[in-house]
Amino acid sequence: xxxxxxxxxxxxxxxxxxxxxxxxxxxxxxxxxxxxxxxxxxxxxxxxxxxxxxxxxxxxxxxxxxxxxxxxxxxxxxxxxxxxxxxxxxxxxxxxxxxxxxxxxxxxxxxxxxxxxxxxxxxxxxxxxxxxxxxxxxxxxxxxxxxxxxxxxxxxxxxxxxxxxxxxxxxxxxxxxxxxxxxxxxxxxxxxxxxxxxxxxxxxxxxxxxxxxxxxxxxxxxxxxxxxxxxxxxxxxxxxxxxxxxxxxxxxxxxxxxxxxxxxxxxxxxxxxxxxxxxxxxxxxxxxxxxxxxxxxxxxxxxxxxxxxxxxxxxxxxxxxxxxxxxxxxxxxxxxxxxxxxxxxxxxxxxxxxxxxxxxxxxxxxxxxxxxxxxxxxxxxxxxxxxxxxxxxxxxxxxxxxxxxxxxxxxxxxxxxxxxxxxxxxxxxxxxxxxxxxxxxxxxxxxxxxxxxxxxxxxxxxxxxxxxxxxxxxxxxxxxxxxxxxxxxxxxxxxxxxxxxxxxxxxxxxxxxxxxxxxx
Numbered sequence: 001x002x003x004x005x006x007x008x009x010x011x012x013x014x015x016x017x018x019x020x021x022x023x024x025x026x027x028x029x030x031x032x033x034x035x036x037x038x039x040x041x042x043x044x045x046x047x048x049x050x051x052x053x054x055x056x057x058x059x060x061x062x063x064x065x066x067x068x069x070x071x072x073x074x075x076x077x078x079x080x081x082x083x084x085x086x087x088x089x090x091x092x093x094x095x096x097x098x099x100x101x102x103x104x105x106x107x108x109x110x111x112x113x114x115x116x117x118x119x120x121x122x123x124x125x126x127x128x129x130x131x132x133x134x135x136x137x138x139x140x141x142x143x144x145x146x147x148x149x150x151x152x153x154x155x156x157x158x159x160x161x162x163x164x165x166x167x168x169x170x171x172x173x174x175x176x177x178x179x180x181x182x183x184x185x186x187x188x189x190x191x192x193x194x195x196x197x198x199x200x201x202x203x204x205x206x207x208x209x210x211x212x213x214x215x216x217x218x219x220x221x222x223x224x225x226x227x228x229x230x231x232x233x234x235x236x237x238x239x240x241x242x243x244x245x246x247x248x249x250x251x252x253x254x255x256x257x258x259x260x261x262x263x264x265x266x267x268x269x270x271x272x273x274x275x276x277x278x279x280x281x282x283x284x285x286x287x288x289x290x291x292x293x294x295x296x297x298x299x300x301x302x303x304x305x306x307x308x309x310x311x312x313x314x315x316x317x318x319x320x321x322x323x324x325x326x327x328x329x330x331x332x333x334x335x336x337x338x339x340x341x342x343x344x345x346x347x348x349x350x351x352x353x354x355x356x357x358x359x360x361x362x363x364x365x366x367x368x369x370x371x372x373x374x375x376x377x378x379x380x381x382x383x384x385x386x387x388x389x390x391x392x393x394x395x396x397x398x399x400x401x402x403x404x405x406x407x408x409x410x411x412x413x414x415x416x417x418x419x420x421x422x423x424x425x426x427x428x429x430x431x432x433x434x435x436x437x438x439x440x441x442x443x444x445x446x447x448x449x450x451x452x453x454x455x456x457x458x459x460x461x462x463x464x465x466x467x468x469x470x471x472x473x474x475x476x477x478x479x480x481x482x483x484x485x486x487x488x489x490x491x492x493x494x495x496x497x498x499x500x501x502x503x504x505x506x507x508x509x510x511x512x513x514x515x516x517x518x519x520x
Contacts, residue, residue, distance in 0.1 A: 167481075167482070167485065170485075171479075171481030171482055171484050171485050174481075174484055174485075212251050212252070212253055212254070213251065213252045213254065213266055213269050213270060213273070214250060214251055215250045215251060215252060215273065216250070216273065217250060218249065218250060220273060221245050221252070223278050224243070224245065224252065224269070224272075224273075224278060225245060226278065226279070226280075230280055231278050231279065231280065231283065232245070234280035234283045234284065235265070235268070235269065235283050235287075238268075238283055238284050238287040239256075239261055239264055239265035239268065239287055240256065240258065240261045241254050241255065241256035241258075241261050241262055241264075241265040242254070242255040242256060243255075243265075243269075252269065254266055254269075258376075259324070259327035259328045259329075260294060260298070260324055260327050262327070263294060263327045264287065264290050264291050264294050265287075267290045267293075267294070268283070268286045268287045268290045271286055271290070272286055295320075297323070297326075298320055298323035298324055298326065299319060299320055299323055300323070301322070301323035301326045301336060302318075302319035302320060302321070302322035302323030302324075303319055303323075305322055305323075305336060305339065305340050305365060306319065306322070306365065308340060309340060309343045309344065309347070309361045309362075309364075309365050310358065310361065311343070311358065311361055311362045311365055314362075314366075315392040315393065317392060318366070318369065318388075318389070318392050318394075321369050321372040321373065321388065322336065322339070322365065322366070322369060322372070323336070324372040325339060325368065325369070325371060325372055328371050328372065330368075330371070330427075333427065335368055335371050338368065338426050338427070339364065339365050339366075339367065339368050339369075340365065341422075341426045342364040342365070342367055342368075342419070342422045342423050342426050343360075343361045343362070343363075343364030343365040343422075344361070344364070345364065345421075345422035345425055345426060346360040346361055346363060346364035346415075346418050346419055346422045347360050347361035347364070349418055349421065349422065350415070350418060353414070353418075355414060355415070355418075359397065359398070359415065360415060360418055360419075362398060363397075363398050363401045363402065363415055363418075363419050364419060364422055366385065366389060366394070366398060366402055367382075367385070367401070367402050367405050367419050367423060368381065368385065368423075369385045369388060369389065369402070370382060370383070370384035370385025370386070370388060370402075371385075373388070380406065380408050382402060382403055382404070382405055382406045382408045383403055383408050383409075385402045385403075386399045386400070386402045386403035389402055397413060397415060400412060400413060400416060401413065401415045401416040401418075401419045402419070404416040404419075404420070405419045405420050405423055406420075407420075424503050443466055443498060443500060444462040444466050446497065446498055447460075447462045447466060447469050447494065447498070447504070448460045448461070448462050448469070450490065450493050450494055450497060450498075451469055451471045451490055451506075453493075454471075454486055454489065454490065455477070456473045456474050456477035456478040456482075456486070457471055457472070457473055457474075458472045458473060458474055459471075459472045460472065464505075466500070466504065467503070467504055467505065468504065468505040468506075468507065469490075469504065469505070469506055469507070470507045470509060471486070471487075471490065471506065471507065471508045471509065472509050472511075473486065473508060473509070473510050475510050475511060475512045475513075478510055479510075480510060483508040483509075483510050484508075486508050487506050487507070487508045490506050490508070491504075491506050494506070
């Protein structure tokens with residue numbers, strides 16, 4: 001019974017499984033059918049939509065094609081119209097070119113006809129030219145026979161006459177230009193120089209370096225010389241200065257090119273004489289102490305000069321060189337005092353002209369710095385000073401102004417001319433400089449000899465202590481215009497031949513005198 005029930009259960013279960021499988025198959029079949037129908041519906045919708053889009057695209061493409069065709073037709077019409085216009089213009093140009101070509105052909109024909117006529121005229125002119133040359137040669141021969149001069153001699157006379165005429169005209173032009181320029185320039189320059197002099201006041205006579213040491217008595221000479229000359233040798237070796245002990249009463253002369261060493265020797269000798277203890281060890285000690293003191297004095301003098309002028313930033317070595325100028329003189333004028341004075345004058349004149357006052361003062365202070373070492377280095381002190389300033393980094397303007405203040409190089413700036421003017425002004429004022437009587441007399445004689453060497457000069461007189469020379473000329477040999485050229489030539493020769501402080505005024509005087517006598 002149990003097996004039967006089990007069998008029947010199995011059979012029922014199988015039947016149920018089969019019925020379920022069949023039902024499931026039916027359901028799947030229905031789902032597949034529904035899905036196919038849905039897919040078919042979607043495909044149909046897509047086909048309808050694609051057909052619609054295709055139609056719309058075709059319509060849009062037709063519209064665009066129509067629009068493009070319309071635009072192309074319009075552009076084509078415009079292009080054709082423009083081409084037509086260009087074609088018409090080209091046709092007109094061709095017609096114009098044809099007309100011009102015809103005219104050119106006519107002109108060419110006329111020119112060819114003229115060339116033939118010109119060729120004939122040229123031949124005639126050549127014949128005339130040959131005939132004229134023959135006549136000129138004949139006249140030249142006749143003139144040479146009459147005058148007794150060759151053609152070269154006559155040409156030389158003509159050139160001389162033209163040269164004299166040109167010099168005469170040039171002198172007249174120079175005189176007119178100078179008179180016009182001086183009307184304004186003299187007033188302004190005199191005002192500026194007068195203002196500079198009024199605003200700067202300094203002592204007329206500066207201290208001069210002394211090379212003679214006074215002794216209390218002649219017995220001191222023997223003590224200075226020492227036993228077998230040991231003291232004087234020690235002093236000369238320590239200072240580098242020669243001591244000249246001669247018959248000059250109660251005086252010892254110091255001789256040396258270096259002014260600083262000479263000053264050290266002077267002070268050391270003065271202290272030794274005051275102290276009374278003169279022997280080699282003491283001499284060396286005193287000279288060392290004095291040397292250190294002089295170094296300090298030199299630096300302080302340079303710093304004081306820069307401070308007085310308001311000049312800052314100068315290299316320490318340049319300050320020392322400036323201070324050394326305190327012990328240097330030029331025509332008995334102290335060079336440091338002269339440099340300070342030139343600095344003030346440069347600054348005042350630069351301020352009047354609207355230039356850089358501090359730069360001008362710096363140039364004036366440094367313009368003679370080459371004199372501090374010109375006894376050690378060959379060359380003019382202006383060039384030596386410019387090289388020294390360049391070495392220590394001064395500006396090119398200052399270097400050039402220093403090099404040009406005696407025209408060793410041509411001045412190329414207003415500042416260089418200012419330094420020249422201030423330098424001359426400082427040295428030329430009364431009492432600033434002096435020179436030996438022999439040199440003074442020799443310079444006056446040389447001045448008069450230079451003036452008398454010019455043709456047409458009757459007499460010449462050096463006046464104003466040699467600062468002016470008046471030259472009298474023969475009126476029949478020198479014209480008024482030629483006196484201007486002569487004054488310039490004399491000035492040039494004086495500058496080339498003489499060395500002098502300040503400036504020299506040259507005045508050429510020409511007088512015409514008419515003398516008659518009344519008789520009865």
